[in-house]
Amino acid sequence: MPHYRYRAETWTGPWRTTRLEAETDAVAAGHAVVDWRRPGLIVWRVQGEIETRDEASAPR
Template structure:
């Protein structure tokens, strides 16, 4: 399973299921602003990035 969060020199967001959700968290936290000219769709206002974590999926209880 892939999970995403933003990380800046100031804050770290919660793990999310998509890069878009993580980017939206960064914008809400005022760590970035929306920018359609950027490939990621955001421009960082402080040094930052979207982190990705890949974990093995655990079986769900029935």
């Protein structure tokens, strides 16, 4: 099962079990905003991305 987190210029969020949780973290931190005209899309206010990590590559 993959895990997700946001990574911005100045901050990296915690690993989450869903992409939506990671996007919510980015919005809550003020690094992104929700585009209400296009549901499911966030617009980054700073350089950022949602990272994906597979369970197999997670540190033990």
